[in-house]
Amino acid sequence: MLAVKNIVKQYANHRALDDVSLEVATGSIFGLLGPNGAGKTSLIRIINQITGPDEGTVLFDGEVLNPSHINRIGYLPEERGLYKKMEIGDQMLYLAQLKGLSRKEARERCKYWFEKMEMQTWWKKKVEDLSKGMQQKVQFVATVIHQPELIILDEPFSGFDPVNAEIIKEEILELNRQGATIIFSTHRMESVEQLCDSIALINKSRKILDGKVKDIRNSYRSQTYCIEYSGDTELGFNPVFDILQHQRSEDGQQLRLKLKDGKTVNDALAMLIPMVSIQSLTEVIPTIHEIFIEKVKGINHE
Amino acid sequence: MNKILLVIQREYLSRVKKKSFLLMTFLVPVLFIGMIALVAFLTSRGGDEVTRIEVIDQSGIFADKFKDSRNVDFERAAATDLVQAKAAARKNDAFVLFIPANVVQEGNAELASEKKPPLVALNEVRSQMNEVLRNRMLADAGINPETLKSIDPEISITSKELTEEGEQDTNTGALYGISFASAILIYICLFVYGAQVMRGVIEEKTSRIVEVIISSVKPFQLMLGKIIGIGLVGITQFLLWIILSTTLASLAGQQLLGDRIESLKNMDPEQMEQINKNAGNAPEVTALLQGMENVPIAYIVTVFLIYFLGGYLLYSALFAAVGSAVDNETETQQFMLPITLPLLFTYIMAFSFIANNPNSTLSFWLSIIPFTSPIAMMVRLPFGVPDWELALSIALLVVGFIFTTWVAARIYRVGILMYGKKANYKELMKWFLYKA
Numbered sequence: 001m002l003a004v005k006n007i008v009k010q011y012a013n014h015r016a017l018d019d020v021s022l023e024v025a026t027g028s029i030f031g032l033l034g035p036n037g038a039g040k041t042s043l044i045r046i047i048n049q050i051t052g053p054d055e056g057t058v059l060f061d062g063e064v065l066n067p068s069h070i071n072r073i074g075y076l077p078e079e080r081g082l083y084k085k086m087e088i089g090d091q092m093l094y095l096a097q098l099k100g101l102s103r104k105e106a107r108e109r110c111k112y113w114f115e116k117m118e119m120q121t122w123w124k125k126k127v128e129d130l131s132k133g134m135q136q137k138v139q140f141v142a143t144v145i146h147q148p149e150l151i152i153l154d155e156p157f158s159g160f161d162p163v164n165a166e167i168i169k170e171e172i173l174e175l176n177r178q179g180a181t182i183i184f185s186t187h188r189m190e191s192v193e194q195l196c197d198s199i200a201l202i203n204k205s206r207k208i209l210d211g212k213v214k215d216i217r218n219s220y221r222s223q224t225y226c227i228e229y230s231g232d233t234e235l236g237f238n239p240v241f242d243i244l245q246h247q248r249s250e251d252g253q254q255l256r257l258k259l260k261d262g263k264t265v266n267d268a269l270a271m272l273i274p275m276v277s278i279q280s281l282t283e284v285i286p287t288i289h290e291i292f293i294e295k296v297k298g299i300n301h302e
Numbered sequence: 303m304n305k306i307l308l309v310i311q312r313e314y315l316s317r318v319k320k321k322s323f324l325l326m327t328f329l330v331p332v333l334f335i336g337m338i339a340l341v342a343f344l345t346s347r348g349g350d351e352v353t354r355i356e357v358i359d360q361s362g363i364f365a366d367k368f369k370d371s372r373n374v375d376f377e378r379a380a381a382t383d384l385v386q387a388k389a390a391a392r393k394n395d396a397f398v399l400f401i402p403a404n405v406v407q408e409g410n411a412e413l414a415s416e417k418k419p420p421l422v423a424l425n426e427v428r429s430q431m432n433e434v435l436r437n438r439m440l441a442d443a444g445i446n447p448e449t450l451k452s453i454d455p456e457i458s459i460t461s462k463e464l465t466e467e468g469e470q471d472t473n474t475g476a477l478y479g480i481s482f483a484s485a486i487l488i489y490i491c492l493f494v495y496g497a498q499v500m501r502g503v504i505e506e507k508t509s510r511i512v513e514v515i516i517s518s519v520k521p522f523q524l525m526l527g528k529i530i531g532i533g534l535v536g537i538t539q540f541l542l543w544i545i546l547s548t549t550l551a552s553l554a555g556q557q558l559l560g561d562r563i564e565s566l567k568n569m570d571p572e573q574m575e576q577i578n579k580n581a582g583n584a585p586e587v588t589a590l591l592q593g594m595e596n597v598p599i600a601y602i603v604t605v606f607l608i609y610f611l612g613g614y615l616l617y618s619a620l621f622a623a624v625g626s627a628v629d630n631e632t633e634t635q636q637f638m639l640p641i642t643l644p645l646l647f648t649y650i651m652a653f654s655f656i657a658n659n660p661n662s663t664l665s666f667w668l669s670i671i672p673f674t675s676p677i678a679m680m681v682r683l684p685f686g687v688p689d690w691e692l693a694l695s696i697a698l699l700v701v702g703f704i705f706t707t708w709v710a711a712r713i714y715r716v717g718i719l720m721y722g723k724k725a726n727y728k729e730l731m732k733w734f735l736y737k738a
Contacts, residue, residue, distance in 0.1 A: 012732055048517040050719070067520075075517040079721065081510025086316060094312050098305060098518040142514065 001026040001150060001181045002047065007056035009042050016042040017053070018205040024150075024183060024198070029176055031192045031213075032185040033288065034202035040185045041078060043202070044152055047183075048075050060150075071100035074148030078155045078185075080139050082127045088138055089123035092145065099146035106145070113141045117167075133164045140168055144175060151175065152183045157191055169195070189289045201292055208295050217285050220294075223259040224284040225268070228252055231276035240267050252279060305519045309527025310534070313502065317535045327539055331546040353423040355413070356380075356396055358387050360403040367434045374426045388414050399427060406435070477684035480599075482657070484606045485680035489649050492613050492676070495536045496621040496641070500634065502528050503625030503718070512718045521715035526707070529618045533611065540610075605683060605692070612699035613676030616706050617641060623710035626717030627725040627733075636726075648674040652681040660685035670695050672702025709734065 002024040009017040017039045024030045032040050045051045047058060049070060058065040060072075083091055089110065096106035114120050117137055127135055136159060144151060153172070157165045173195070176182050184192045193213065200210035209216065224244065230252040235243060240263050245256035253276075259268060265281070272278065286294070317323055356379035357368060368376035381387040384400045391398040397415040405411055413419055413427065437447050503525075506512040515524055624637040648668060656665045660682045668678035669687070675695045679687065716733035717725070725733075 045719075050513070050516055070518060073517070075514070077510070077513040077517070079510040079513055081506075081512070081514065083316075083505075083511055084509055094308065095514065095518070097308050098515065139514075 001028075001061060002183075003059040003062075004043070004047070005057050005059070007043065007046060007053045007058070009039075009046065009051070010054045015205050017046075019056075020202065020205075020207045021056075022200045022207060022210050024181060026181055027176070027179055028197040029182045029184065029195055031189075031196035031199035031288075032183055032202065033187070033189045033192075033199055033292065035187050038187075038202045039205045040187075040202055041154060044075070044154055044183075044185055047152065048073060071146060072149045074099075074143045074146065074151045076140065076143040076151075076153045076156060078158075080136065080159070082135065082139060082142070084128045085126055087123070088119075088125050088127065088130070091127070092138070092142060095142045096145045099148075101146050109145050109147070113145060117141060132159065133161055136160055137164065137168075140171070144171075144180075148180065150181045150183070152185070154185045155188075156184060156186070158186075158188075189292060190287065193288045199288060201288075201295065203292075203296055209291070213288065216288070216291065220286045220291050221283070222286075225257055225259070225265055226280075226282050226284050227255045227257065227268075227272065228279040228281075229255070229272065229276040230279060233275040238271065240271050256284065306523045306527045306530075309519065309524055310531040313528050313531025314534050317498075317532065318538065323535070323539070327542045328546070331543055331550055334547060335550050353420055354396055355399050355423065355427065356387065356391070357399045357401070358382065358384065359401045361401050361405045363405070363438065364401055364431060364434055368430055371426050373420070373422045384412070384414070392416055397423070401431075477602075478657075480602055481680050481684045482653070484602065484683075485649075485652055485677045488606070488610050488613055488676050488680060489645060491536060491610060492617050492645060495532055495614055496618045498532050498535075499529055499618040500621040500625035501631065502532065503622050503714075504628065504631055504634075507626065507718055507721075508630060510721075516718070521718060522711045525619070525622050525711055525714050529615065529622060529707075532618070533614055536610075536614065537607075602683065606680065608696060609676040609679060609699070612672075612696065612703055615703035616672055616676075616699065617645070619703065619707040619710035623713040623717070623730075626714040627720075627730055629721065633724075637730075644673040645677070648677045652677050656681045666691070670698060672699045675699055712736070 004020060004022050007017050007020045008015070020039070020043060032043065034040055042051070046053050047065070049065060049067065060069045063069075086094075092110045092114075093103065093106045096109060097103060101109065114123065119134070119137060119141075122130065122134065122138070127138070130138065143153070151172070156168065156172070160168060172182060184196065186192055196213050198210070198212050199216070201208050235246070235255070239260065241257040241259050243255065243257055245254075247254045257268065259265065265283075269278065269281070352373055352375055354375045354377060356377050357364070358379045358381065370376060379387055379390075379398060381390055381398075384398075387398040387400060390396070391414055395416055397413060397419055400412040400414060402408060402411070411427075411431065413424070440447050440450060506515065506524075512524075519527075620641050624634055624641070627637060628634050651664075651668060651674075655662075656668065656678055659665055665678065665682060668674045669682050670691070675698070679692070679695055712734045713730055716736055717730075720733075723729075
């Protein structure tokens, strides 16, 4: 769907993007992650053709990005906004037509979405008369009204109350099921981790990691498990695992362990079962956030 | 291209639909006509204040010959010398006209009072005294005043402009009026509509919609669409004003003047002559009315529209650039000076210098340089501007607004995405130099 190749964006005093490449597969949900100021918005603006890169190219469906692609992209900027004094209906029609829809199509699409989001009564209202949450619903509809193939959402859930955030999330997932490719850009990595198929981590203008979420997390698996059990026994040095952490609580005990080379979790269980009664076993896989922290630390130490 | 049209449409409709637009459109002509009516009414009523003047005539020439007029009552003073009269005047708050015995030789009389005499009264006294003296001198010279009056020649001068189409009556007075009014109108409108463009840009920036919009259209398209849309609003407003004012004026005119014009038309020449004789200033009035008919209204309106549009496009692009560089309206001041200065300068020059020296070198250049020409040329117009100068000026104006639009667009495209950054001229320069 989208291939970003060796993009460099230079501002007067700093380099916003330094040789960034990434690929977004058609129909996937892609997370563009990184702290504030990492260069996410600069990259998104380049994809939206708001600014141009100094070096590198962007391919959209295999073609070099050009103005004909604008109508196939829907963009929800981090800085949201609508005309305060314009009626919602007129505003929607205007934005839809700017994205290349005919007046008739725009009207039909508006009708569909206003019904779907239960906002029919808002048509004649002005933005300044709506609550923040309502405004954001309107803004979201404006983003997807032209049925874009690629939807780019910059910090999509910031500012939404939990109810609306859930509604919007469901809509996004439905659009994805219908075939749209989604790019999330956010610094709150935990909020999109479960949603994304693939991610790219950006820090200080450089991409530091990308790939499928599953693959990344697998590659960061460290044979670490967490076992909860009851019963009292003294676990000392043993040939199967190292103990990372041992906590006692009223409900029972919690053990964090790291398997030794060549051992499986079954070996550990086989050793423990005769001694204690096992309540749960989970594999400890680092979250993307933890991976990110580790990565950034590593880079800063270099 | 289609997208520019959409932007134009939105900018236009969203403004024309506003209540304030309707209000302005209807209120301004009504106020305008109302003001003229009020001025006319007040002037016709005139000062109804009557000045009482006590006359001490030591010469004995005038005393009985003063006639009371609308504003002045003459009375013989009780006192006989100036000192007494002055004391009395101080007490009664009256005016005392003291005419010395040797007034004919001295040519001077004295009007004493506590406060300043009204100009009307002063003129009345002077003209009556002159009249009396003249008659007396004529009589002394053995000329009958009646004879003199009957041979009073009356010549009025009609200025003829020699053009290729032949001789043409011109009336410079009416022409000046219309041209100067157009220059003032352009001056005001450049600011009014330029500021609207600027406010529109700031609105889009502060409401943060600009990023949504420019992910669909190019910044240049958005800027141009806004400028053209608001320009069309301006033109719509002008046209409505012209239509409304002329309708209102002709309605009022019919009401007031209808009968009189009818009776004038039906009068036979002898009567006309009589009337002309009676009314001392009649020839000039008729000349003025005739002149109005000969003012090339279409020509002036066309030139006006060209310069309004050209000047508007030139300056509103700069206004747009300023709007893009700031976060709110209060910050615009530091950038307004370079826009305000040339306009204000031309405005002042227009009425102090160009009007008096329309064909000087400085006036020529002011009416050629795009930044000053919209106002300067309108002022020069009634004095006759050669076609080639007009063509050159308009061509340069077109080049000028293409240039400012280009400069403004380069600043605009960067500025609209800069939030919370205090811009200064150095910053603007940097934005201007950014690669696209």
